[in-house]
Amino acid sequence: MIELKNITKEYVPNQKALDNVSLQIKEGELVVLKGASGSGKSTMLSLIAALGKPTTGEVVVDNKVISKLPDNFAALYRRENIGFIFQKFHLIENLSVYENIATPLIPSNLPPKEFSFLVQNAMDRFEIAHKKNVIVKQLSGGEQQRVAIARANVNNPKIILADEPTANLDAKLSANFIEILRELKKEKKTIVIATHDPLFFGLDFVDREVEVKNGVIV
Amino acid sequence: MSGILNPEIIALLLLDVVFLFFGFIAFILSLKIALFWDSNATTKRQYTLVKQSYLGAVIIKYILALKIPLILFFVFILDELSTILNGAMCAAGVINATPYGTYLLVLKIFNIYLFLYWLYLHKVDEANELQPYTRIKFALFSVLFFPFLAEIVLEFALFSSLDVNTLVDCCGTIYSFASQSYLSVVMRSFGSSYLVGLFYFLFLAIIMSYVLKKENLFALLNLVFIVVSLATLIMFFGTYIYEMPTHHCPFCFLQKDYNYVGYFLYTFLFLGTFHGLAVAFVPATKKMQQSYYKTSLLFLSLYVLSVTFYVVRYVLVNGVWL
Amino acid sequence: MKKINFYLLEYALDSLTRQKRRNIFLFSVLSFIIFLLSSVFFVRNSLLYQFDDAIGVMPDIVVQQLEGGRVVSVEEDLADELLAIAGVQDVVGRVWGYYHFFQANTDFAIVGVDEFEQNSNPNFVKDASKLQDDTMFIGNGVKKVLQKFYYEKEFHFLLPDATNMRLKIAGQLSKDSALWSDDVMLLTKESAKKVLAIDDNKVVDFALFVANKKEIPTIVAKIRTLFPTAKITTKENLFVEYDKLLSYRGGFFLLLFVVTLFTFFMIVYDKVSGVTSQEKSEVGILKAIGWRVNDILQYKFYEAFILSFFAYALGVIGAMFYVYSFDASIIFDIFVGSSQIKPQIALPFVFDAQTFFLIFFMSVPIYIAATIIPTWRVATLDVDELLR
Ligand SMILES: Nc1ncnc2c1ncn2[C@@H]1O[C@H](COP(=O)(O)OP(=O)(O)OP(=O)(O)O)[C@@H](O)[C@H]1O
Ligand SMILES: [Mg+2]
Numbered sequence: 001m002i003e004l005k006n007i008t009k010e011y012v013p014n015q016k017a018l019d020n021v022s023l024q025i026k027e028g029e030l031v032v033l034k035g036a037s038g039s040g041k042s043t044m045l046s047l048i049a050a051l052g053k054p055t056t057g058e059v060v061v062d063n064k065v066i067s068k069l070p071d072n073f074a075a076l077y078r079r080e081n082i083g084f085i086f087q088k089f090h091l092i093e094n095l096s097v098y099e100n101i102a103t104p105l106i107p108s109n110l111p112p113k114e115f116s117f118l119v120q121n122a123m124d125r126f127e128i129a130h131k132k133n134v135i136v137k138q139l140s141g142g143e144q145q146r147v148a149i150a151r152a153n154v155n156n157p158k159i160i161l162a163d164e165p166t167a168n169l170d171a172k173l174s175a176n177f178i179e180i181l182r183e184l185k186k187e188k189k190t191i192v193i194a195t196h197d198p199l200f201f202g203l204d205f206v207d208r209e210v211e212v213k214n215g216v217i218v
Numbered sequence: 219m220s221g222i223l224n225p226e227i228i229a230l231l232l233l234d235v236v237f238l239f240f241g242f243i244a245f246i247l248s249l250k251i252a253l254f255w256d257s258n259a260t261t262k263r264q265y266t267l268v269k270q271s272y273l274g275a276v277i278i279k280y281i282l283a284l285k286i287p288l289i290l291f292f293v294f295i296l297d298e299l300s301t302i303l304n305g306a307m308c309a310a311g312v313i314n315a316t317p318y319g320t321y322l323l324v325l326k327i328f329n330i331y332l333f334l335y336w337l338y339l340h341k342v343d344e345a346n347e348l349q350p351y352t353r354i355k356f357a358l359f360s361v362l363f364f365p366f367l368a369e370i371v372l373e374f375a376l377f378s379s380l381d382v383n384t385l386v387d388c389c390g391t392i393y394s395f396a397s398q399s400y401l402s403v404v405m406r407s408f409g410s411s412y413l414v415g416l417f418y419f420l421f422l423a424i425i426m427s428y429v430l431k432k433e434n435l436f437a438l439l440n441l442v443f444i445v446v447s448l449a450t451l452i453m454f455f456g457t458y459i460y461e462m463p464t465h466h467c468p469f470c471f472l473q474k475d476y477n478y479v480g481y482f483l484y485t486f487l488f489l490g491t492f493h494g495l496a497v498a499f500v501p502a503t504k505k506m507q508q509s510y511y512k513t514s515l516l517f518l519s520l521y522v523l524s525v526t527f528y529v530v531r532y533v534l535v536n537g538v539w540l
Numbered sequence: 541m542k543k544i545n546f547y548l549l550e551y552a553l554d555s556l557t558r559q560k561r562r563n564i565f566l567f568s569v570l571s572f573i574i575f576l577l578s579s580v581f582f583v584r585n586s587l588l589y590q591f592d593d594a595i596g597v598m599p600d601i602v603v604q605q606l607e608g609g610r611v612v613s614v615e616e617d618l619a620d621e622l623l624a625i626a627g628v629q630d631v632v633g634r635v636w637g638y639y640h641f642f643q644a645n646t647d648f649a650i651v652g653v654d655e656f657e658q659n660s661n662p663n664f665v666k667d668a669s670k671l672q673d674d675t676m677f678i679g680n681g682v683k684k685v686l687q688k689f690y691y692e693k694e695f696h697f698l699l700p701d702a703t704n705m706r707l708k709i710a711g712q713l714s715k716d717s718a719l720w721s722d723d724v725m726l727l728t729k730e731s732a733k734k735v736l737a738i739d740d741n742k743v744v745d746f747a748l749f750v751a752n753k754k755e756i757p758t759i760v761a762k763i764r765t766l767f768p769t770a771k772i773t774t775k776e777n778l779f780v781e782y783d784k785l786l787s788y789r790g791g792f793f794l795l796l797f798v799v800t801l802f803t804f805f806m807i808v809y810d811k812v813s814g815v816t817s818q819e820k821s822e823v824g825i826l827k828a829i830g831w832r833v834n835d836i837l838q839y840k841f842y843e844a845f846i847l848s849f850f851a852y853a854l855g856v857i858g859a860m861f862y863v864y865s866f867d868a869s870i871i872f873d874i875f876v877g878s879s880q881i882k883p884q885i886a887l888p889f890v891f892d893a894q895t896f897f898l899i900f901f902m903s904v905p906i907y908i909a910a911t912i913i914p915t916w917r918v919a920t921l922d923v924d925e926l927l928r
Binding site: 225226228229232233236240269272273276277280284287288291294298344 | 581584794795798801833834837894897898901902905906908909912913916919920
Binding site: 084093 | 545547554818821824825826831832834
């Protein structure tokens with residue numbers, strides 16, 4: 001369960017990217033954050049992922065105040081709980097598909113069997129295994145996104161965060177993504193999507209749509 | 219430079235300069251963190267301090283990781299220098315060739331205890347989300363910096379004052395019972411059998427305090443054990459390693475002639491007593507404390523067994539005591 | 541202790557190959573510096589080792605008479621007085637000096653020995669009986685010089701009184717002792733005295749052999765009272781002097797090396813600081829997907845360690861080949877000095893673990909030190925900033 005408590009976030013002093021925002025997301029819920037560009041959707045996601053700290057207020061995940069965690073523990077929290085699909089995918093371009101998907105597992109120093117099983121599993125699920133050894137730079141946009149999704153899922157996180165997942169995809173690939181989302185939802189994962197793509201509005205498996213405007217939930 | 223322009227010495231001094239540079243940075247950071255750390259604050263300063271604490275820790279780990287192999291190298295070099303200095307047979311002669319030698323060696327060992335203690339404290343601190351010891355550990359380093367600095371200064375002093383032309387004592391005279399050094403005076407005032415008895419008694423007492431889980435007693439006994447072990451090693455056990463009743467030297471058995479056994483003995487003794495002290499001084503979890511206990515006992519036993527082995531072997535082979 | 545994370549090691553290795561240009565540059569420079577340093581140490585070790593070998597047959601004590609700082613010849617009879625000192629086993633009056641061969645503008649060392657002298661180096665000559673008053677043995681370097689002037693079978697000495705003396709070349713001195721015998725002409729004492737213009741009843745100095753080495757200091761003291769103005773050199777002195785000399789020359793080179801190293805330190809610092817935007821975004825991504833600052837620092841440490849360790853290995857191995865297979869002529873000159881006659885010595889292979897540690901300590905930790913601060917800078921940047 002994710003809880004934002006009276007969050008204010010200022011990147012630049014006195015310019016509130018988020019202004020006293022409170023939001024509760026239940027376990028297994030799929031929430032779509034919508035709103036114009038610059039309204040603060042990405043900021044909310046990064047706070048849930050403990051990528052940044054709120055100026056005031058608290059982020060609580062599973063009864064733990066993650067906004068207070070020291071950097072090293074915030075990273076551990078991400079590693080164990082969060083799968084993040086970034087807007088620009090943020091893959092390491094010169095590495096192969098396999099290597100990209102494996103990177104989140106490296107610091108955990110797992111036994112080799114478990115390690116390769118997890119990576120293989122993620123590649124199979126998101127249908128990218130046939131490109132295993134291809135350098136990511138050479139993939140198409142859709143393939144890159146599947147690598148990004150596989151990477152976000154490789155450690156079986158409870159929470160999936162996706163920032164503008166369809167911004168760089170054509171209609172067909174976007175529809176594909178919706179199907180993947182449906183699968184993930186079935187697995188009882190908590191999912192938060194930040195988007196202004198109308199494709200996500202009014203979907204049957206979306207639990208809630210939250211609109212953000214100028215740093216405030218409306 | 220009036221000292222010896224010897225490659226090994228230059229290497230040591232070079233690393234000293236690196237240590238000095240980084241140690242100083244770590245010192246400044248430590249002071250700042252010790253003074254201004256506030257884990258509840260969300261100020262920019264705290265934010266910077268958090269980042270700097272990583273740098274401080276990396277530097278200290280870097281220095282420690284080098285200090286440990288370097289102290290072995292240092293002793294090794296002293297041994298080698300002994301072939302150049304007139305009269306010296308082993309490192310003992312070189313150590314005593316200048317007034318700084320003994321202090322430097324003691325300080326080096328002392329500093330390794332402290333640095334390693336710092337590392338253990340750091341591990342405990344890092345494993346805890348509240349980072350309860352950050353302030354303390356950096357305060358500790360700001361203090362620790364001074365013996366560390368003293369060590370570097372002494373090392374420079376030692377190597378620049380070594381004069382190849384003066385005749386130095388060899389270990390035979392320095393540690394012999396006849397000489398007037400305070401060490402030998404202390405030794406003479408105890409009988410050696412009395413001390414050896416104390417040595418084994420202490421070892422048993424350490425085991426007992428483990429059984430009874432008296433952590434403070436365990437640490438205290440370990441502290442005493444350091445002193446008694448060194449004294450008995452020089453007075454009694456050493457003579458069995460050399461198989462010479464009159465040879466009392468804590469350095470000669472570092473040499474090849476004795477299979478470098480000294481390095482093993484000192485390592486055992488160090489690891490054993492360090493973990494013995496860690497039991498009481500590192501605020502670790504019960505599980506970690508348990509592992510300190512076990513490590514300590516393991517290495518102390520190895521030490522006791524090794525020195526005893528030499529005595530037993532001698533008596534079995536020759537049928538008499540030395 | 542923590543286990544080594546092989547995934548991370550592999551990742552670091554891979555990352556090194558991704559920054560090819562920069563890393564190949566750093567790797568080559570570091571290897572080259574280590575190569576130079578190792579060569580110097582290996583040559584020094586071999587020379588010390590050879591000296592150690594040679595010193596076994598040297599006299600324990602040498603007694604010389606000085607006048608104006610120069611060694612002057614002394615009465616041969618004084619040997620009896622020296623032999624009378626308790627503990628002295630044998631005394632040999634030595635005849636030696638230099639002959640200037642002006643055609644080649646070089647000096648040969650003249651050494652005179654008697655066949656019956658028990659303590660002359662047994663390795664020097666194979667067939668000592670061939671050494672007669674009209675023959676001599678020559679070192680390898682001498683032979684080469686003489687050949688240039690077509691002295692194949694014999695040589696004409698120009699004596700101080702401007703007369704000529706002809707000696708047949710009976711053979712060559714053993715190559716194993718080349719460091720000592722390269723420029724040597726071995727003559728009988730009698731002919732050596734002629735060449736060096738030493739009176740018949742005189743010798744250059746005395747070599748003393750002592751049965752019990754522990755008595756050397758007492759014997760030295762006795763000689764000092766007998767001959768207050770004599771210069772007395774013991775074998776131990778010699779060894780110490782030689783060791784000091786080699787150390788000194790090695791040490792001097794090392795100082796230069798330290799300066800080089802400092803420069804290198806700055807280059808590394810600079811190169812590692814100049815993080816590309818690609819590297820920045822990589823670190824940002826890694827942090828975003830759950831790598832701790834510690835993990836990033838460890839990753840960068842592995843990188844630095846792999847690079848510097850392999851450079852170390854390459855430098856050391858390269859130096860071994862250079863010194864022991866190609867005779868390291870340039871480095872050799874630093875120690876021995878370049879003269880007309882260059883000793884052609886196959887340096888004996890000496891494995892000395894200490895030297896390997898020494899070179900290690902002077903390279904790998906220094907390289908890693910130079911990367912600490914730039915690495916920390918990148919590792920602690922905010923994800924926001926890194927992923928912009
Ligand atoms: N690192 C940063 N530094 C300074 N200002 C920032 C930073 N990140 C975001 N902002 C500002 O905060 C506000 C909210 O940004 P955010 O990225 O959360 O919006 P968004 O809703 O995700 O917009 P978009 O749909 O364009 O992605 C914007 O005004 C933006 O300029
Ligand atoms: Mg956004």
